[in-house]
Amino acid sequence: MSKLYSAAELAYREVKELILSGALPGGELISEGEIATRMGSSRTPVREAFLRLEAEGWMRLYPKRGALIVPVADGEAEHVVDARLLVETHAVEAIARNPRARDVLVLTLRENLDRQRELIVSGGDAAQFSVLDADFHRALVRAGGNPLLETFYDGLRERQRRMTARSLARDPEQISKIVDDHARLTDLVAAGDADGFASAVRRHMREVHALSEGGRR
Structure with missing residues (x-):
């Protein structure tokens, strides 16, 4: 080189x-x-x-x-969230039927949660947190065992990071709420509650990115 x-x-x-x-x-x-x-x-x-x-x-x-x-395009956040919801809920539905895979995923999610909490204590910035946030959600998709969906989801990662950083710039206090939401999502995965996860992750994503249930911001 x-x-x-x-x-x-x-x-x-x-x-x-x-x-x-x-x-x-x-x-x-x-x-x-x-x-x-x-x-x-x-x-x-x-x-x-x-x-x-x-x-x-x-x-x-x-x-x-x-x-x-280039600014985030009008409607981009809505489209990214919709795509993420489809892939993440599908993955959790798949692992809900596989206790062994579910246990491995829960361990990964809790390790990520520990790093999120450590970052808050150490005063880490939004950029660092957005990486951990993206890793948390990607772990869900990877556990679903579909490499095509995993590759598709990786294509959303950069947009996801940018959206999260923008949301945290708007309201830095959101970090603690996001960590609490992630803990709740982890508990739902551990319980094998795919329906409860789908509802909770939808609410989580739309609140983080300030999207109304009826459409765009």
Whole structure:
């Protein structure tokens, strides 16, 4: 790997993380120079990173003006939540019939919950929490044993992280409520209560992302 490619990859990862964590919010205009200065690099690898992020839909480039961070599209949160609900409830329905798989999943979820609580105590930030949140929900899907659905769900992960970070920026106190919700969801999985889980996870997701039951925010 060339030094130029390494620098471009580093710039890509850093800027994308800033977008997913909400540090670069939708609608903000940034320049190659700002990022190059921040990273202590030349503009060339930053330009390559910007082109890649534009191709992925995270940025919109304007010559001589800069790069616009593309906001979360109207209705995107609703669509992401609907897709997640279908996949997660399907996975829990599958493991509800498999006590051994259920026990393994519950152990994984409780370990994740411990890390969430430790993060609160240590004063961790929303970006760190959004990673743990995404890992918690992905563990549910992975336990369902359907690799196609798992791959599909992985495609939602980055959007999920960005949405969660935005929700926590709006209301930082939500973190404690989310942890409580995750504990409740874990208990429902442990009990093999797929119907109770479906109801609880729907309410959890819609409340976290401020979505009404009747439609969009």
